[in-house]
Amino acid sequence: MIDRTPLLLLLLPALVFLAGASLPADGPLPSKKPAETSAPVSRAEAAPAKDGEPKAAEDAPGAPDAVPTPKEKPDEPAASPSAGPAPKPDSKPEPAAQKPDETPQEPATTPKTEPAPPAPLAIETEDPKAYAQCLTDLKAMGATFEETARIDDGKGCGIDKPLVVTDILPGVTLKPKATLRCEAALELARWTREAVLPAAGTAVPEDGALTTINQASSYIxxxxxxxxxxxxxxxxxxxAIDIASFTFKSGKTIAIQPRDExxxxxxxFQRAVTATGCLYFETVLDPGSDExxxxxxxxxxxxxxxxxRYCR
Known part of the structure; x- marks a missing residue:
């Protein structure tokens, strides 16, 4: 039979130790969850921990990220008494209030100016001295004419002291009679005597003297x-006067027409009287000038x- 006394002696102290180390009446309880604040602080907003201080719970390893909540819109600054209402976001600023003593300013515009109507054309007034001398010279050349009343047809049309000329030289009739200023009549008489009569005597002597200058237009x-x-x-x-043709004693008439060739x-004859015309008149136009x-x-x-002088 085996003696178990030594074994019991060895187990006895262990049993006494285990009996003294019995479990506590209450077991360990888990830590309470810290109370949530109304607005958890995110990691980005948490102040950095000083050296030696434990990190905040959000920064602890394995701690879940706090769900950020929207920031509240900051209060708008109160408007100062002198400033107008704050402009609304994304809207055009309202115009500044008009002061009571100011009048609305109209936009600056350049006033349209209507073109001034053209000045009415005036009838040339004859110089009394020059007119008297012209009459004397015209009579000395043997022209037949009469003075008539002033013509004023408006629009600048008219003659201050018109003459109605029947014969430009003795024996040379204007047909029909022409209404002209004295200056135009005098130059016509000089041209006829000094240029037309000699050219006709050379070109068509067989037709006799020049008897008529047929005019197409005088005053109009x-x-x-x-x-x-x-x-x-x-x-x-x-x-001005327009000469249409020349008639001679024989009855022959030379009409003005294109004769350059x-x-x-x-x-x-026609080219000669045309060319000499520019010695007496300031403007000479012939069939070669235009239609x-x-x-x-x-x-x-x-x-x-x-x-x-314009001569063509």
Whole structure:
């Protein structure tokens, strides 16, 4: 039989120790969950921990990220008494309030100005001394004419002291009679005596003396070339005359027409009287100038700067 006494002696102290180390009446309880604040602080907003201090719970390893809550809109600053209402976001600023003593300012605009109407054309007034001398010279050349009443047809048309000329030289009739200013009549008389009569005597001596100058237009109120718009014609001032043809004692008539290539004496006569016309008149237009003058010579005494003459 085995003696178990030594074994019991060894186990006895262990049993006594275990009996004294009995479990406590209450076991360990888990730590209480810290109370949640109304707005948890996120990691980004947590202040960094000083050295030696434990990290905040949000920064502890394994701790779940706190769900951020939207920040409350900061209170708008109170408007100062002198400032106007704060502008609304994403809206155009309202115009500043008008002071009571200010009047609304109209936008600056450039006033439209209507073009001034053209000044009415005036009828040239004859210089009394020059007019008297012109009458004396015209009578000395043997012209037949009569003075008539002032013509004023409006729009600048008219003659201050018109003459109605029947014969431009003794024996040389204007047909029909022409209404002209004295200056135009005098130049026509000089041209006829000093240029036309000698050219006719050389070119067509067999036809006898020149008896008639057939004119197509003297005074008439119109624009140049009978146009609807443009400058007033010198005919409307009594300064111009159109010559259509020449008639001789034999009855022969030389009509004005294009004769630049006419090699006959008739062609030479027309070219001669046309060219000499520029010695007496400031403007000479012949059939070669334009279509409006294919059947007559236009002469006028329009004065230009520097004595310039227009001859075509």
């Amino acid at each position: 109120c119109r624009l140049r070339n009978n146009a609807a718009t443009g400058k007033i014609s010198e005919h409307a001032r009594g300064n 006419d090699s006959t004496l008739t062609g030479a 409006a003058h294919e059947d007559h010579l236009h002469f006028d005494v329009l004065q230009r700067r520097g004595g310039y």
